[in-house]
Every structure is written in C-alpha cells, then in structure tokens.
Amino acid sequence: MAAVTIITGASSGIGAALAHEAARAGRELLLVARSAEGLAKVADAIATEGHARPESIALDLSEAGAADRLAGELSKRGLSVFELVNNAGYGLAGPVVAHSRAEEVGIVDLNVRALTDLTLKFLPEIMAAKGGVLNVASTSAFQPGPYAAIYYASKSYVLSFSEALAYELRGRVRVTALCPGPVPTNFQKRAYPGQQSRSRLPGMSAEKCAAIGWRGFMAGKRVVIPGFLNKLAAFLAPRMPRKPVLAVSAYLAASRRAT
Secondary structure (H helix, E strand, O other): OEEEEEEEOOOOHHHHHHHHHHHHOOOOEEEEEOOHHHHHHHHHHHHHOOOOOOEEEEOOOOOOOHHHHHHHHHHHOOEEEEEEEEOOOOOOOOOHHHOOHHHHHHHHHHHHHHHHHHHHHHHHHHHHHOOEEEEEOOHHHHOOOOOOHHHHHHHHHHHHHHHHHHHHOOOOOEEEEEOOOOOOOHHHHHHOOOOOOOOOOOOOOHHHHHHHHHHHHHOOOOEEOOOHHHHHHHHHHHHOOHHHHHHHHHHHHHOOOOO
C-alpha cells in the first residue's frame, strides 16, 4: 500500500507551494481542494518539473463527513497516510455582524472542525508510519483580531492544538504549526470579495513561506514563523496589554485599502 502526503487547500497559494516542496522532497502526493480544475493545474505543474504526478480529490472539507469520505477514497485507491498537511482554510474581513451566521460558522467548520477531524481520522496511520502533521495557522493566532474575529480565533485554536499534540506525540510523530504573516494568495479574494486588499505589513510570497515551513516541518520544529518581523510580532503580542493589542489589530484591519 502506497503511503502519501495529503495536502488540503492545495489548488492555489500556500497549499500549492507546499505541494511543490513536498514533491521535490520525493513525496507521493494526494492533493485535496474544492476546485478540481485548480488541483489539475497544480498536479500538471508538479509533473512538468519531473516529479510524479500527484493524485487529487475534489472535496469540500467543510461538509460533515468529509474526512470519512476522503478516507474511503484513499482505501479504494490502496493508499495510506504518511503525512497530513492541513492547509485548507478561509477568513472574512469586517465586523462579525456584517456577515451571515452561516459564513462565519463556516470558518469554524473548515479551519477548526475539519482540521481536527482529519487529524484524528488519519493519526493512527501517521503514527504507525512515523510520519507527521503540518497545520497551517497564522501570526493571527497570537492575538485577538477585531474585524476578523472568528478567523483569528480559529487560528489560535490551530496553534494551541498543534503545540499540545506535538508535546503528546514527541519522539513519535512530527507535529508543526506554520504561522505565516501576510501572503498574497486567493485567501484575500475570499476575505475581501470584489476588492484588492493591501496590508500595511510587509508580505512574503507563498513559495518562500512554503519553503521555510517545509524545512521547519522536516526538522521537527513545533512552531515555524517565517520572517523576522512576523517573529517579532508573534513574540510581542501575547506580552502586551490586551487593550493596545486590540487597537493595533483593529487599525491594521481597518487600514487595508480597497482599489
């Protein structure tokens, strides 16, 4: 039975870049995302680089039972799981009351519930293979975030869950939380529909972020924060009084200019 590295949210952005990193590391890949077309483009690009063409499954992981459906498809294909990269996620910008309840709860369904369900579903196989879990969190995990409140809270969960799991499984399974800062990807298009967001913080390419994240994952690091300024922000935010942290977070969110 072939052992694969599953990468969710792999049709674009950091997920696609992580797929390229994993392919270069010689992994057999199974890419998962909602867009079959996007997955095919990523798989073709990886094959063009001379690597084995990844398998892919178009699946909405926010739906109930998605982890079981994915496991069933793996069984049909004779695949087991060596590594799991939980990258799928989204956020919404603006006050909580500006969005529907379904939109906001959907963030929890994908960023929190699906990530947890996939991890628990495949962890026995990963432990048997002495593989790893890479969870993509964010520098948002280190502070509350007005005007993206549920997204920030979801990433705090991802970081906390990942660190605790890393401790529980130390010496047996690599568990890493990747915490990027601003990265220009399709994430912004969904967070700011019909707009182009511009962060006041310096951004990093998805490719560079993925390269740093993958190296940290291979080295067994518990938390990887790409970029000096992101590391500094992540260090300072939990150590500052909450009131100014809230004010700064709100300012940065409100100062994103749309064109």
